[in-house]
């Protein structure tokens with residue numbers, strides 16, 4: 001397997017879960033502006049979407065979409081600790097969170113990172129959208145250590161990655177959300193996360 005990634009991007013969630021599951025994988029970085037990979041390849045030939053993560057499973061299969069790659073890895077490797085088996089309601093709780101992170105948090109952050117959107121519009125979008133959603137996750141984490149039950153799942157790997165973006169890319173401090181902040185500080189010490197950060201962005205946390 002090979003993961004196409006960019007430092008600190010959504011691909012970080014996949015790298016974290018690859019380490020959680022102890023999977024063998026190589027990593028190739030992509031310049032998202034030029035769409036050229038570390039080895040000089042045209043990333044658009046790997047995926048016409050031009051964004052990371054992209055997981056090359058073998059010579060025939062390239063998977064994209066963070067939420068789907070995470071599910072694939074857990075299912076393929078029978079890693080039910082990170083995503084319960086078919087039919088178990090916890091599976092759908094984890095997928096519910098994973099989808100929420102993808103469509104509500106990840107995409108809201110992407111809009112705020114867009115240099116073509118005026119700051120005043122970003123402020124309105126943040127105050128009427130992302131902020132409320134973060135409040136909701138903060139409330140959930142006031143009563144729970146993890147997103148679902150007492151287990152770090154694929155949804156937690158993804159949430160951790162999005163929370164990393166807030167101070168590091170969006171200059172939004174986590175401290176006003178006491179429980180998001182505590183969750184981030186607690187999980188950043190996980191071995192998988194420490195390894196992923198050492199590999200991608202040694203000085204970041």
Ligand SMILES: N[C@@H](CCC(=O)N[C@@H](CS)C(=O)NCC(=O)O)C(=O)O
Pocket residue numbers: 006009010011032050051052053064065066067102106110
């Ligand atoms: N729908 C994709 C979006 C992935 C995405 O937004 N990737 C960003 C980095 S976090 C990217 O590669 N952006 C470059 C581009 O879109 O050209 C997913 O959920 O994985």
